[in-house]
Amino acid sequence: MKPTELEQLVEHYQGAIQLATTAVVLEQLEVELFHKKTGKLTSALRGLAKIPDVAERKQQGVIVNEAKKTLQQALQERREQLGVNHVKSALVLDPTLPAIAPPLGHIHPIRLVQNELVDIFRSMSFSVYEGNELETEDYCFEFLNIPPTHPARDLQDTFYLEPRRADGLKEVLRTHTSNMQVRLMRQFQPPLRVIVPGRVFRNEAIDASHEHTFYQMEGFVVDKNVSIGNLTYVLKLVMSKLLKSDVKVRLRPGYFPYVEPGFEADCSCTQCAGKGCSVCKQTGWVEMLGCGMTHPKVYEAAGYEAGKYTGFAFGVGLNRLAMLKYNIRDIRHFMSGDLRVIRQF
Ligand SMILES: [Zn+2]
The missing domain is CATH 3.30.930.10 (Bira Bifunctional Protein; Domain 2)
Structure with missing residues (x-):
């Protein structure tokens, strides 16, 4: 990996880590960077061995390790900001776990x-x-043989609506x-x-x-x-x-x-x-x-x-x-x- 590529990689992942809002996303980013076989930084480190010149290899090694430290630190800081603990990826993405059921209501x-x-x-x-829940007085009382003098019509028992309807009928809550x-x-x-x-x-x-x-x-x-x-x-x-x-x-x-x-x-x-x-x-x-x-x-x-x-x-x-x-x-x-x-x- 060329030094400019490495720089871009660090910059890109620093941004991505800052944008992450969940532990799962951070975990994915960590896997992309540091997976033993496929991690981008892991392969950059591995690539050092191919550099023939010892002095250059040393110099590159310092730079790559610096990048590794920076990104690890960024991950750690973001986790602290979000208040999420570092969990091993195997635990976070275990597809065999039962799904979390959404809360269901109950019938009254x-x-x-x-x-x-x-x-x-x-x-x-x-x-x-x-x-109807809203009813005129006649269907609620008169037609049922409940005359206006009946105690059920009392204001203390019935909710009356104001004002009267245009046709003169009073409305009540049945x-x-x-x-x-x-x-x-x-x-x-x-x-x-x-x-x-x-x-x-x-x-x-x-x-x-x-x-x-x-x-x-x-x-x-x-x-x-x-x-x-x-x-x-x-x-x-x-x-x-x-x-x-x-x-x-x-x-x-x-x-x-x-x-x-x-x-x-x-x-x-x-x-x-x-x-x-x-x-x-x-x-x-x-x-x-x-x-x-x-x-x-x-x-x-x-x-x-x-x-x-x-x-x-x-x-x-x-x-x-x-x-x-x-x-x-x-x-x-x-x-x-x-x-x-x-x-x-
Ligand atoms: Zn009994």
Whole structure:
């Protein structure tokens, strides 16, 4: 190698070392220069032996060794600047090591329960709709037989939007997924089997069992000659599939303006098989959802012929189901953003 070539080589690699930003690149540069067989500086050193004149060989030897020192020093300094340790190239470029997997997300427990319920209902030929989160008061309340004097309309429970729409209607953040009942009934004619999973909002003080934003699934059936027996059967089938055990369902009287009669549905406790435990508060039964036979006023709002159809509706809190299914004690965990919660699923 001629002295000018050597100079250029040093200059080129000094620049390259300065531009390197990772330990791997520095390692590659080091291999290019100092590899025992193919290294550029190694071959320059080897080339010295071919110089016949002893004095010239000595003189060249000093220059090449000087270049070697300069580049080694440059590598060392750059490593210190980047804060990377000198690792043997064999270790850095080991192609047999397993690849580093990118971090994967987790499915939220509410979504897991929702997906499972959607699968179960679809297998029973229910259709799935999502619907509006921003709703006018009539679909959220009036059409469901909830008059303006009803306590659910209270400012303390409902988020109202200001100002009113141009047509005079007030808009609200839907307080339940039932808002889709009349919307869908107006759009489609019976027979109807529908579920509506989605997010709902209440202007509530937050504690271990109350959130301002939570998830529900509305379900309803409209057909001829639908009975409470049909309702009980559907609930028993769905809950048994979801909780993976043969549960019993019992109905207690409950009041919801859009059903008559209305029920609170309980299912037998899967933790203690009805003997009594802390989950079921020693009763053997766990409160599951509200349901009932759809009120004629709702069909009237939908524009259906009076007395022609019967049907049932139910609304289940997905947060509550997820808490039961996964034994989560505090509803606030769902929206806390704490990844330690999510990573368990
Ligand atoms: Zn129990």
